[in-house]
Amino acid sequence: MKTLISGGTVVNASGPFAADVLVDGETIAALTTPGSSESLSWRDGADRTIDASGHYVIPGAVDGHTHMEMPFGGTHSVDTFETGTRAAAFGGTTTIIDFAIQAKGKSLREGLDAWHAKAEGKCAIDYGFHVIVAEVTDSSLKEMDLVVDEGVTSFKLFMAYPGVFYSTDGEILRAMQQAASNAATIMMHAENGIAIDVLVAQALARGEGDPRFHGLTRPSLLEGEATHRAIQLARVAGAPLYIVHLSAAEALEEVVSARDRGQSVFAETCPQYLFLSDADLAREGFEGAKFVCSPPLRSETTHADLWRGLRTDDLSVVSTDHCPFCFKEQKELGLGDFSKIPNGIPGVEHRLDLIFQGVDQGEISLERWVEVTSTTPARLFGLFPRKGLIAPGSDADLVLYDPKAAQTFSAATHHMNVDYSAYEGMGVTGKATTVISRGTVIVENDQYVGHAGWGRFLRRGQNGLLR
Numbered sequence: 484m485k486t487l488i489s490g491g492t493v494v495n496a497s498g499p500f501a502a503d504v505l506v507d508g509e510t511i512a513a514l515t516t517p518g519s520s521e522s523l524s525w526r527d528g529a530d531r532t533i534d535a536s537g538h539y540v541i542p543g544a545v546d547g548h549t550h551m552e553m554p555f556g557g558t559h560s561v562d563t564f565e566t567g568t569r570a571a572a573f574g575g576t577t578t579i580i581d582f583a584i585q586a587k588g589k590s591l592r593e594g595l596d597a598w599h600a601k602a603e604g605k606c607a608i609d610y611g612f613h614v615i616v617a618e619v620t621d622s623s624l625k626e627m628d629l630v631v632d633e634g635v636t637s638f639k640l641f642m643a644y645p646g647v648f649y650s651t652d653g654e655i656l657r658a659m660q661q662a663a664s665n666a667a668t669i670m671m672h673a674e675n676g677i678a679i680d681v682l683v684a685q686a687l688a689r690g691e692g693d694p695r696f697h698g699l700t701r702p703s704l705l706e707g708e709a710t711h712r713a714i715q716l717a718r719v720a721g722a723p724l725y726i727v728h729l730s731a732a733e734a735l736e737e738v739v740s741a742r743d744r745g746q747s748v749f750a751e752t753c754p755q756y757l758f759l760s761d762a763d764l765a766r767e768g769f770e771g772a773k774f775v776c777s778p779p780l781r782s783e784t785t786h787a788d789l790w791r792g793l794r795t796d797d798l799s800v801v802s803t804d805h806c807p808f809c810f811k812e813q814k815e816l817g818l819g820d821f822s823k824i825p826n827g828i829p830g831v832e833h834r835l836d837l838i839f840q841g842v843d844q845g846e847i848s849l850e851r852w853v854e855v856t857s858t859t860p861a862r863l864f865g866l867f868p869r870k871g872l873i874a875p876g877s878d879a880d881l882v883l884y885d886p887k888a889a890q891t892f893s894a895a896t897h898h899m900n901v902d903y904s905a906y907e908g909m910g911v912t913g914k915a916t917t918v919i920s921r922g923t924v925i926v927e928n929d930q931y932v933g934h935a936g937w938g939r940f941l942r943r944g945q946n947g948l949l950r
């Protein structure tokens with residue numbers, strides 16, 4: 484099957500240019516000059532031509548941080564791999580990397596097997612896994628090497644959530660040393676969970692149970708402190724470090740210093756930290772529960788710091804941290820006690836559109852939009868140049884993006900399996916109109932035309948951005 488995508492503006496991380504894209508089977512065969520004899524002869528031989536005029540043609544977006552069917556606080560995030568990857572596809576994301584979790588007392592292998600079982604035969608788009616190491620022991624450290632050999636080349640550790648996922652500094656150092664020896668990347672949830680738990684207990688004892696106290700008991704200073712500590716531990720171990728869901732200016736300052744001295748430290752932020760704030764967490768009644776995630780939403784003034792970080796490449800990636808819990812019955816578990824509200828915000832469908840508003844508003848360039856949502860996550864997580872690039876030989880994961888299309892986000896129309904939208908009523912400009920996964924159209928005319936099980940597991944290589 485040969486498809487010609489003609490008349491669009493191709494946007495790679497290197498910049499935009501006019502080109503026709505020829506897809507042969509699952510890969511990109513060629514880029515040709517529109518109207519050239521080469522282009523016309525491809526057109527004659529194509530089985531299908533897609534008119535991309537007025538559209539950007541961008542590499543399918545790579546979301547390096549999602550949680551489908553994730554157990555948390557006695558419940559599960561509500562998107563399955565089937566519903567979540569379909570929603571991702573609607574938004575122009577053609578690859579996700581989800582987190583397989585090592586359960587306490589179990590091996591990494593068992594965690595990974597469990598997540599393979601959830602995802603296999605279900606996904607609309609390609610997928611990979613990171614592994615959350617819940618217990619750093621001699622055997623889990625050894626297992627990290629085996630897991631890397633299977634194409635799972637990144638491990639998340641937590642400085643937060645004592646008693647659940649939390650690791651001590653010593654455990655973190657050991658895992659980092661292992662990563663230094665097997666070329667894996669350590670991903671860090673950097674919040675000082677021990678101190679936070681003290682603040683949480685004190686707030687609850689004072690009767691402060693509303694959602695806004697979730698934010699007030701997780702101050703940005705404690706994210707900055709943990710980020711500093713994680714960076715120093717990685718420096719001692721000689722391991723690369725990736726800070727997940729960075730939300731605070733204090734944490735960003737630590738990343739800036741580390742990168743300035745040449746350390747292999749990378750950080751992602753998420754749309755919720757660029758568009759939402761602690762004012763949402765403080766909404767009337769229990770409404771703020773919809774915005775409970777960790778680290779928490781920060782003050783509106785932080786938005787400018789994070790956009791600057793994206794411009795200067797101190798923040799390398801925007802991922803969603805998609806972790807949807809319904810308002811009814813799930814978020815409501817924390818009525819009167821914010822510490823029982825399941826942590827997480829839905830967003831896998833809206834990342835490209837939200838970050839595109841940054842292009843429209845002059846915060847970042849068009850190519851930077853592609854770089855932070857697609858190319859850099861592909862590079863960092865060992866998927867480049869197969870993903871994150873429009874070039875001959877790359878997977879034909881392509882999005883036709885209409886920069887002028889208007890849409891309004893709403894739970895009534897989104898495709899995520901969750902009963903609210905964190906962006907309800909927000910109007911944006913820009914929309915993925917045709918989404919192609921490995922040469923096959925999976926979304927067109929606002930319809931999903933793919934199928935569950937199309938997406939394949941991706942064995943990933945090493946971090947391609949080590950310094």
Ligand code: URP
Binds near residue numbers: 778804
């Ligand atoms: O609140 C969040 N971020 N939930 C998902 C789990 C995590 O820590 O990434």
Ligand code: ZN
Binds near residue numbers: 672727728777
């Ligand atoms: Zn986290």
Ligand code: ZN
Binds near residue numbers: 548549550804806
């Ligand atoms: Zn997460």
